[in-house]
Amino acid sequence: MKGRTAIILYVLSAYVILQFIWWGYHIIDLTQEVAEKKGVLDKRVTMIIGEGAVFLLILIVGIWYVRRSIIRDIKLSERQSNFLLSVTHELKTPLASNKLYLQTIVKRDLNKEQREQLLIKAIEENDRLERMIDNILNASRLENKVLQVSAETFKFSTLAQSSVDRFKQLAPDATFHLDLEKNMT
Numbered sequence: 001m002k003g004r005t006a007i008i009l010y011v012l013s014a015y016v017i018l019q020f021i022w023w024g025y026h027i028i029d030l031t032q033e034v035a036e037k038k039g040v041l042d043k044r045v046t047m048i049i050g051e052g053a054v055f056l057l058i059l060i061v062g063i064w065y066v067r068r069s070i071i072r073d074i075k076l077s078e079r080q081s082n083f084l085l086s087v088t089h090e091l092k093t094p095l096a097s098n099k100l101y102l103q104t105i106v107k108r109d110l111n112k113e114q115r116e117q118l119l120i121k122a123i124e125e126n127d128r129l130e131r132m133i134d135n136i137l138n139a140s141r142l143e144n145k146v147l148q149v150s151a152e153t154f155k156f157s158t159l160a161q162s163s164v165d166r167f168k169q170l171a172p173d174a175t176f177h178l179d180l181e182k183n184m185t
């Protein structure tokens with residue numbers, strides 16, 4: 001729990017507990033005065049201590065739940081902040097690449113083939129950026145229970161092959177080997 005939040009919670013908790021003790025003292029004192037006149041002191045003190053103990057227990061449990069809730073919210077906030085930093089970095093990378101490709105096209109005297117290669121790379125980076133944004137939006141929809149996920153059958157071999165093809169484009173000099181059964185679902 002962060003420093004300021006913890007201090008506020010503990011100060012307020014201590015204040016409530018001290019008020020509770022002060023209240024109990026005055027009730028018992030008042031009961032003693034009344035009991036001296038009526039002779040029912042022991043019953044009143046037992047009742048007050050019993051009610052006070054229940055109230056104190058409820059108060060302590062409440063403080064514990066509030067503290068736990070605050071800690072949980074702080075951890076969630078930290079995770080969201082880390083996620084945002086990570087996503088920001090991942091989104092800036094394709095944008096920076098595209099900017100570099102376009103600046104190269106503008107500033108250099110490139111032949112048609114070189115220009116086309118840079119434009120193809122820029123389009124690929126845009127596609128990558130679009131997929132990342134779609135993934136972020138889908139994650140948000142899942143979290144907000146707007147997106148319904150349904151299980152469906154698909155060809156795993158087709159998915160694996162398309163992934164390998166994508167990696168081949170990213171690393172044309174690398175060797176990839178995929179050994180799967182055809183029409184594997």
